[in-house]
Amino acid sequence: MKGELVRGPQTHLGIVFQDPILLEWRNVVDNVLLPAEARRLPRERVLARARALLALVGLEGFEQKRPRELSGGMQQRVAICRALLLDPEVLLMDEPFGALDALTRDQMAVDLQRMWNEGQKSVVFVTHSIEEAVFLSDRVLVMSPRPGRVMMDVKIDLPRPRRLRIKASTEFGSYCETIRQTLARSGVIREDE
DSSP: OTTOOOOSOOTTEEEEOSSOOOOTTSOHHHHHTHHHHHTTOOHHHHHHHHHHHHHHTTOTTOTTOOGGGSOHHHHHHHHHHHHHTTOOSEEEEESTTTTSOHHHHHHHHHHHHHHHHHHOOEEEEEOSOHHHHHHHOSEEEEEOSSSOOEEEEEEOOOOSSOOGGGGGSHHHHHHHHHHHHHHHHTTSSOOOO
């Protein structure tokens, strides 16, 4: 793949950004269907999948709502459904929960894990939250400050499905502390002594 040029749509990828980037004039289901429209797929071919994805994330009954009628977490769920609509091999998520409050963020992590369990996609998840990385991941790559490079590769060996209460476990805390110490040694985290 090195040296290859992008010559068209990358249909094997789904992308979710920090901002849901929903079209305000479209309802929920039409926002989810946007990738299918861009590929000129018949609506009837993908509508059932869009509705099933919305049900999976707890948005059944919200299909006709506009983005302004949804909470931030609900909007982000719509964005995730849109990314998954065409069943991509890889899901790229760039701080998708960064703008959410702590409780919604925890719920979104649980919801994402449930969706992952359903489809077993490869997910590349970028976050600045150590706890979020450990909770969601099987593997955490810890990056250095500029220039960015991998400082540490941590295999997370915690049972799945993970419940939020796992965050209180010694094992979870140990993973978080190992990552935190690495970030402190690199100067990303600084504490006054």
